[in-house]
Amino acid sequence: MAAVARGSFSVFRKLMSQQYRRRCFRLQSFRCERSLQTLAFRGDRKVQMFPSRALHTATVSHGPIVQFKLSDIGEGIMEVTVKEWYVKEGDKVSQFDSICEVQSDKASVTITSRYDGVIRKVYYDVEATALVGKPLVDIETESRAEVIHEEDVVETPAMAREEHTHQEIKGLKTQATPAVRRLAIENNIKLSEIIGTGKDGRILKEDILNFLARQTGAILPLAPFQEITPPPPAPPAAPRPADAAAAIKAPPATPRPVFTGKDVTEPLKGFHKAMVRTMTAALKIPHFGYCDEVDLTRLVSLRAELKAVAAGRGVALSYMPFFIKAASLGLLHFPILNASLDESVQNITYKASHNIGLAMDTAQGLLVPNVKNVQLLSVFEIAQELNRLQTLGTAGQLGTSDLSGGTFSLSNIGSIGGTYAKPVILPPEVAIGALGKIQVLPRFDAGGHVVRAHIMNVSWSADHRIIDGATMCRFSNLWREYLENPASMVLDLK
Known part of the structure; x- marks a missing residue:
């Protein structure tokens, strides 16, 4: 019996050696467990306790x-x-x-x-x-x-x-390889700001470089994926006589009213809470208002020509990129409109970047994402960025980087309806414009003849503490001139 015990202890020491544990417990845990059980029956009670304890520490990881x-x-x-x-x-x-x-x-x-x-x-x-x-x-x-x-x-x-x-x-x-992540960190870029073009949305090195080009104003050739040719539209089928009235104008879908029958109280959260805080701060600003009308007849014709070109590159071209670019060109002449005041109202900071915001009506409420560095972008590049922001806004996916850092804002209230508004400045900005709907109205031409004209009204609000009425008026006149004669924008584009 003593010989058996000594043999058991000898085998046990071999099992507990570092090399044998690594080989058996990790790679052949099932076989080791059976060996220990056999040894436990051969040895005495003192021997039985140690292997069971060793088995516990080896298998539970x-x-x-x-x-x-x-x-x-x-x-x-x-x-x-x-x-x-x-x-x-x-x-x-x-x-x-x-x-x-x-x-x-x-x-x-x-x-x-x-x-x-x-x-x-x-x-x-x-x-x-x-x-x-x-x-x-x-x-x-x-x-x-x-x-x-x-x-x-x-x-x-x-x-x-x-x-x-x-x-x-x-x-x-935000999926990316370590090399792409390192490139983003070296250039202080958040991957959440970039939409990847690789498989399953993976961010590629080219996406980082294209993002840097937009930030710095470098000109890069259009990537092949941007040259998208939409399929030709299918010819519309002729409506049957019975469906002719419905084909002319479909009734708009109106939401059904909801009556709960009781009062409901809920706390302010998220965007609504932010809107309360922002508008409360805006009430401290003395607003100066100024309104004017703009004849967009030439711009309507120009946009009609360029719309198909932009669609061939996979981008929907609206009037807003022209409004934004004209505002940026105007801000170059009136930088005080692209400034901010500190909280103590002692210092003015003139912003180098024209980060022009666009007020959006979304399911989450009023959001104002902004297009960064408009002074470095072409009209087409602005349209690209607006397409991205509008897609994310509709899906409720706008990120913090899209919603922060604005220096000047435009509100396209005309997309919903109305001609005039009284926009509220978004602090720390000092100016904002509200754009009314475009209407076809009679106007007199240079020869005194009545002609059809595409008219849009604009309503400006400015911080009257640092911006006087004459400055706001001169900026509006320059902005209007760019839009009424869009060919003049070519002379000042960079």
């Missing part, structure tokens, strides 16, 4: 649990509302998988995972308020040493900036 924190979204945002969870406790996630959607008073943002692992804890319910710097979920990651060092994603600015590459506009994943 968990990776480190990392607290995935909500990083700094920017713009001074310290809290967000959790709108939807895409995972639950026990779900397995991979890098770039969507975890949840959060909404601040600026934009909706989808948070994606930085790790491969399993969700072990969810910290917030839907509609709960999540705080920046606090954990969203606990993720049990793979048992790799390097994962532990990535736990803190908020404390250091470098990690906070990298974390932005894992925050995305709802529905658009």
